[in-house]
Amino acid sequence: MRNIDLVIIGGGPAGMSAAVSAYNSGIKDILILDREPRLGGILQQCIHNGFGLHRFKEELTGPEYSWKYEQMVNELKIPVMLGTMVLDVTEDKIITAMNEENGVFQIQAKAVVMAMGCRERSRGALNIAGMRPAGIYTAGAAQKFVNIKGYLPGKKVVILGSGDIGLIMARRMTLEGAKVITVCELMPYSGGLTRNIVQCLNDFDIPLKLSHTVVKIHGKERVEGVTIAKVDKSLKPIMETAEYIECDTLLLSCGLIPENELSKGASITLDRVTGGAVVDQRRETDKKGIFACGNVLHVHDLVDYVSEEAEIAGKGAAEYIQNDGFNKNCDIKMTLGDCVRYTVPQHITSNENDVKIYFRVSDVHKDVTVEAKDGDEVIFSRKKQRVAPGEMESILIKSDVLKNIKSGAITVGVKLNG
Amino acid sequence: MEKNFTCIVCPMGCSLKVQIEDGKVVSVTGNTCPRGAKYAQTEAVAPVRTLTTTVRAGEKMVSVKSTQPLPKENLKKYMDMINSVKLETSVNVGDVIIADIDGTGIDIVATKNVDI
Numbered sequence: 001m002r003n004i005d006l007v008i009i010g011g012g013p014a015g016m017s018a019a020v021s022a023y024n025s026g027i028k029d030i031l032i033l034d035r036e037p038r039l040g041g042i043l044q045q046c047i048h049n050g051f052g053l054h055r056f057k058e059e060l061t062g063p064e065y066s067w068k069y070e071q072m073v074n075e076l077k078i079p080v081m082l083g084t085m086v087l088d089v090t091e092d093k094i095i096t097a098m099n100e101e102n103g104v105f106q107i108q109a110k111a112v113v114m115a116m117g118c119r120e121r122s123r124g125a126l127n128i129a130g131m132r133p134a135g136i137y138t139a140g141a142a143q144k145f146v147n148i149k150g151y152l153p154g155k156k157v158v159i160l161g162s163g164d165i166g167l168i169m170a171r172r173m174t175l176e177g178a179k180v181i182t183v184c185e186l187m188p189y190s191g192g193l194t195r196n197i198v199q200c201l202n203d204f205d206i207p208l209k210l211s212h213t214v215v216k217i218h219g220k221e222r223v224e225g226v227t228i229a230k231v232d233k234s235l236k237p238i239m240e241t242a243e244y245i246e247c248d249t250l251l252l253s254c255g256l257i258p259e260n261e262l263s264k265g266a267s268i269t270l271d272r273v274t275g276g277a278v279v280d281q282r283r284e285t286d287k288k289g290i291f292a293c294g295n296v297l298h299v300h301d302l303v304d305y306v307s308e309e310a311e312i313a314g315k316g317a318a319e320y321i322q323n324d325g326f327n328k329n330c331d332i333k334m335t336l337g338d339c340v341r342y343t344v345p346q347h348i349t350s351n352e353n354d355v356k357i358y359f360r361v362s363d364v365h366k367d368v369t370v371e372a373k374d375g376d377e378v379i380f381s382r383k384k385q386r387v388a389p390g391e392m393e394s395i396l397i398k399s400d401v402l403k404n405i406k407s408g409a410i411t412v413g414v415k416l417n418g
Numbered sequence: 419m420e421k422n423f424t425c426i427v428c429p430m431g432c433s434l435k436v437q438i439e440d441g442k443v444v445s446v447t448g449n450t451c452p453r454g455a456k457y458a459q460t461e462a463v464a465p466v467r468t469l470t471t472t473v474r475a476g477e478k479m480v481s482v483k484s485t486q487p488l489p490k491e492n493l494k495k496y497m498d499m500i501n502s503v504k505l506e507t508s509v510n511v512g513d514v515i516i517a518d519i520d521g522t523g524i525d526i527v528a529t530k531n532v533d534i
């Protein structure tokens with residue numbers, strides 16, 4: 001069995017950024033494993049622009065953002081094994097993987113960074129009535145067909161779900177000559193960014209039907225149409241509003257789920273809300289020396305934040321290897337206050353440095369105050385004009401504040417003003 | 419004439435109202451910051467969008483973009499021009515695929531390295 005200091009599982013934006021950060025923190029014996037034939041993960045098919053505004057102060061396309069990191073990985077000569085599928089990771093950091101050249105092989109790592117990303121919620125999870133004809137794809141699968149393989153998976157398209165990938169694909173398929181008839185969104189608000197509604201739907205006169213869902217798929221061999229209906233407040237379809245739409249393709253853009261099969265195999269404790277691991281401020285899971293970052297930890301809306309988080313995980317992994325563990329001088333639990341769905345990290349195990357807490361709200365609200373409390377005492381407060389579930393928020397808790405936490409917990413909540 | 423837009427410059431998504439007289443913007447309201455006013459100026463008179471798409475290189479697809487935003491009303495026309503290109507050589511990030519597309523002074527460049 002090979003011994004390697006740091007093994008990084010996944011060569012997308014999270015994995016590459018973690019590798020570069022660990023290298024710059026002094027760990028040189030690194031290996032990145034990825035199942036795809038090239039680095040970059042999902043960015044390779046996200047050919048649209050809007051990436052990198054925070055990180056590189058310029059507007060890049062997905063492949064360009066990836067290329068910036070690929071160059072760093074190449075320059076540092078960090079070894080990469082592509083076309084390699086990781087089958088198993090144990091608590092003791094033994095990685096079993098396979099590829100065409102080496103067959104099945106094992107590696108003993110001192111530390112592991114999990115950076116496997118996420119996958120799309122598939123049709124099975126959505127329970128729509130009807131046969132299982134061809135022509136039903138997740139938006140991401142359609143994106144791969146069009147942008148990587150170079151063919152259009154349909155000509156008359158209905159999209160269910162207004163997640164950003166669905167909106168992006170509405171524009172992409174329209175530009176390539178398909179007719180996108182409508183986008184149905186179950187919730188009364190869009191799951192995607194406003195700018196994507198404007199640029200991807202309004203620009204091409206594609207209607208967005210809020211509080212609508214697909215209740216039936218028609219067709220045996222190939223999709224021939226769908227029945228859509230309005231939903232009531234409890235999200236139940238109102239059958240009197242049912243309407244048949246002829247189409248040959250249904251795209252699903254109904255949310256993303258962290259890809260955590262390997263984490264489960266290593267018995268890592270997962271957060272029920274994020275679907276990712278429970279981590280501390282270094283992004284260490286409850287299994288010593290195993291870290292997680294990027295979309296496998298929680299689904300991000302901006303790749304810039306993925307890179308930032310992966311830097312923390314990479315640095316943490318390097319420190320873990322160099323010091324043979326961590327000096328954990330506290331254990332402050334993060335608890336959820338009003339309107340907050342989750343926080344990352346979920347707990348804080350050192351008060352030596354400031355800690356940035358990322359969180360998501362459960363609803364759209366205007367004119368609010370974001371508050372962090374230690375018991376009844378307010379330790380952080382900031383006004384915000386608007387918060388929305390689609391946009392990740394963050395607050396910074398200073399080291400001297402952490403040193404004075406009395407209740408053993410910090411509660412993050414959103415207070416509605418006025 | 420009055421036009422309404424949603425500002426797409428930042429996630430706030432302010433609703434903008436623009437007064438236009440003789441093809442000129444005379445006032446913008448509803449914006450929370452100056453960037454919104456600037457966006458409304460162009461959007462009202464000559465809306466532009468960055469175009470991202472792909473071209474074929476051998477059996478593979480190369481992602482491309484316009485180096486600057488292009489006039490929105492002609493996006494389909496540019497798509498046809500880009501889709502008629504077929505490359506037979508390997509491509510690097512930044513390579514010009516179509517120079518000065520349709521006399522706009524804007525280039526279509528590769529955003530990915532593709533070896534064929």
Ligand code: SF4
Pocket residue numbers: 425426427428429430431432448449450451452453454455
């Ligand atoms: S006007 Fe300013 S604050 Fe409002 S959406 Fe535009 S850029 Fe954002």
